[in-house]
Amino acid sequence: LKRTKIRIVLGDHDQTTTTDAPAKMRAVAAIIQNRxxxxxxxxxxxxxxxxxxxxxxxxxxxxxxxxxxxxxxxxTGTVIGWGRTMEGGMLPSIVQEVQVPILTLDQCRAMKYRASRITTFMLCAGKGSMDSCQGDSGGPLVLPYADKYEIVGIVSWGVGCARPGYPGVYTRVSKYTQWIRANVQDSCICT
Known part of the structure; x- marks a missing residue:
């Protein structure tokens, strides 16, 4: 992925209207991928x-x-994104959110995934019709904390959307806090 092909849109809620508070666009200066x-x-x-x-x-x-x-x-976490609202469905014009239960590593490994496929750097969340879907990748799984939110997961992969026995798989952000801090030293970090 080239940084010049990415535009970050902040504060958008409904892509079809201009009556919302104006969204802000930002260009990407660099992509720092985990090596x-x-x-x-x-x-x-x-x-x-x-x-x-x-x-x-x-x-x-x-x-x-x-x-x-x-x-x-x-x-119970909240997943937010612009991904499909059902497997094979359309992409929404309004940002979506869903509440999902966060599973233990053992619970996730006991599901239909091969146990070795779920590493300690991942976490699983979702149940029944509650899941992230295609187009949500890279989006946040957050928990409320005081008057803020903390990001505990990043939408990564899964099998279909909301399929029985296949919860969504997320990158476990707590495993990367040192790496994040090392790469954003000149930025303000919310804690």
Whole structure:
């Protein structure tokens, strides 16, 4: 993926209207991909995008915090994205969100995935009709924390959308906090 082909849109809610608060566009100055990324297994599926211009936060544009220590398993997270609302369905014009239960590593490995496919750098979330879908990749799985949100997962891969026995698989952000901090040293980090 070339950085020149990527535009970041901040604060957009509905792609078909201009009556919302104006969205902000940012160009990407650099893509910082985790050097251990494995395209076959999707292990270490994480990258950072350095923007050309700083982001000004507002009511509609807020930072997400890095995860505090602790396993998010057993909690209910929120996935947000512009992906399909059902397998094979259309892409929505309005950003979607769904509440998903976060599974333990053992629960995920006991599902229909090959147990060895789910590494400690991943987490699983979803149940029944609640899942991320195609087009959501790279989007956040967040938990509320005080008056903020912390990002515990990044939509990575799965089999179809909301298929029984196949929860969504996410990059486990807590495994990368040191790497993130090392690569955003000149930026403000929400904690």
């Amino acid at each position: 251990n990324f494995d395209a076959e297994s999707y292990n270490h599926d994480i990258a950072l995008l350095r923007l050309r211009k700083p982001v000004e936060f507002s009511k509609n544009i807020r930072p997400v915090c890095l995860p505090r220590s602790g396993d998010p398993a057993g909690k």
